[in-house]
Amino acid sequence: MESWNLISKSFYQNEDPLFLGEQLLGCIIKTQINNQITAARIVELEIYKAPEDKGSHAFDNKRTGRTETMFKEGGIAYVYLCYGIHHMFNIVSGPEEMAHAILIRATEPIDGQALMETRRKIKNPIPALTNGPGKLSNALGIRTSMDGVKLYDPQSPISIWSDGQYNDAGNIIKSPRVGIAYAEECAHWPWRFYLENNSWVSKPLIVTYPSSQSSK
């Protein structure tokens, strides 16, 4: 709010989602729902690069009712339900017909922390508030009904801003993504980005990959 700059629509049209992922780390997600405002800084995300990425819902440019959102112009939200409970928030990027998406995995609260704690039914200010994709959506009030909203419109329920912090890409750690062991050779691509030494990053879950990762 103080000196935040709204991320422009053109920014999201970049054809390299890996580059965009680096730029989006440190940016701020703001939600305004029924005049209630919360904001949180992106500290961890994952790139899903269609069509070659077997971890993506849009692998091989597969179009379904659900994935259709990802084929639209960059700069909108892709929100889907996972395990029947969790609302997963992604940023669609690239031009129309390029189904790239960037999953936000963890955030650091900036504004409206008390409201986030109420939504999450959490008593104490602990990292569990927003250190996972399902957790942060719950805390920020993001739901599947917001699928397709414009992130570059300040009136949207979800918008993304920059305040100039964390612009230095030097402190970004890159590692394999979480929860996609089924994605064969794509499973170990280092497309999970997070800020080094940030205490709000999600727990580095131990994922069992098809036995071929350690020393080959």
Place this chain on the structure above:
DNA sequence: CGAATGATCGGCT
């Protein structure tokens, strides 16, 4: 601690 499990539902075979 870690491992196992239940929750809960839309999308897809």
Place this chain on the structure above:
DNA sequence: GCCGATCATTCGA
């Protein structure tokens, strides 16, 4: 019918 880009809770060592 089955299963997932997950999480909170329980159970056992």
